[in-house]
Amino acid sequence: MAAKAFGVAPRTWRHHAQKQRGELPERPSRATGKPRRPHPAKLTDEEEQEVVDTLCSEEFVDVGVDEVFVTILDDGIYLCSPSTMHRILRDRGLNGQRRQGNPGVPRHLVLVAVFDDERIAIPS
Known part of the structure; x- marks a missing residue:
């Protein structure tokens, strides 16, 4: 059915x-x-864990994957491509909100309008 x-x-x-x-x-x-x-360029389990540890570290827990990639690349560190980072997070079930202790956006606050630098939450 x-x-x-x-x-x-x-x-x-x-x-x-x-x-x-x-x-x-x-x-x-x-x-x-x-x-x-397996693909010859596939990351090892230790390398994948290093990517997860980096993305979930205190420094990067509130930052998107692309921004983390650019930041660590500026420091001279290349772990993997951003798409690989996304895939690793998705495979481990970490691709949603990675903030620790953050339950996500409240359901009743769907839209936020900005007028003259004032934020007004419009309930749904």
């Missing part, structure tokens, strides 16, 4: 659900039929 409601083929819906639950086996390479090899 859900597949019909969204206009998707039932097999596609089922495949997507299995993929989300991790029930699909690892697909072999089409060219060789052997298991896929």
Whole structure:
């Protein structure tokens, strides 16, 4: 019924659900039929942990990934590309609000209007 409601083929819906639950086996390479090899430039687990530690450090916890990338690059440190940082955070479930103890934006404050340097919260 859900597949019909969204206009998707039932097999596609089922495949997507299995993929989300991790029930699909690892697909072999089409060219060789052997298991896929990791990319040679893939970061090691230690390097990925260093990226997470940097992004979640006290200095950068309130800063976006692109700004962190530029800041540490100015200091002469290159960990990985911003897209890789985003992927690492997404894989670890850290891609939302990374501020410690911040519950996020209150639901009743959706829109903030600025008039003459005064902020007025408009409830939804």
